[in-house]
Amino acid sequence: MAEGEVAIDQRVTVTGDVNLILKDGCHLIISGGIQVSEENSLTIYG
Numbered sequence: 856m857a858e859g860e861v862a863i864d865q866r867v868t869v870t871g872d873v874n875l876i877l878k879d880g881c882h883l884i885i886s887g888g889i890q891v892s893e894e895n896s897l898t899i900y901g
Contacts, residue, residue, distance in 0.1 A: 856876045856877075856878060857875065857876070857877050857878065857881050857883055858877075858878040858880075858881050859880075859881060859882075860881075860882050861881065861882070861883045861884070862883075862884045862886070863883075863884070863885045863886065863887070864886050864887065865886070865887045866885075866887030866888055866889070866890060867885050867887065867888070867889045867890070868889075868890045869889065869890065869891040869892075869895045869896070869897045870895055871895060872895070872896045872898075873895070873896065873897050873898070874898050874900065875897065875898070875899045875900070876900045877899065877900065877901045881901075
């Protein structure tokens with residue numbers, strides 16, 4: 856779960872099945888982007 860201001864300067868690689876929950880008012884910045892290959896999954900809830 857992420858809340859507040861979150862900044863990640865590098866690329867994020869998803870491994871497995873990932874659920875990302877952004878709390879109300881959360882600002883997430885991932886400067887390097889997000890990599891999700893075919894055998895993995897990313898679901899984002901806001």
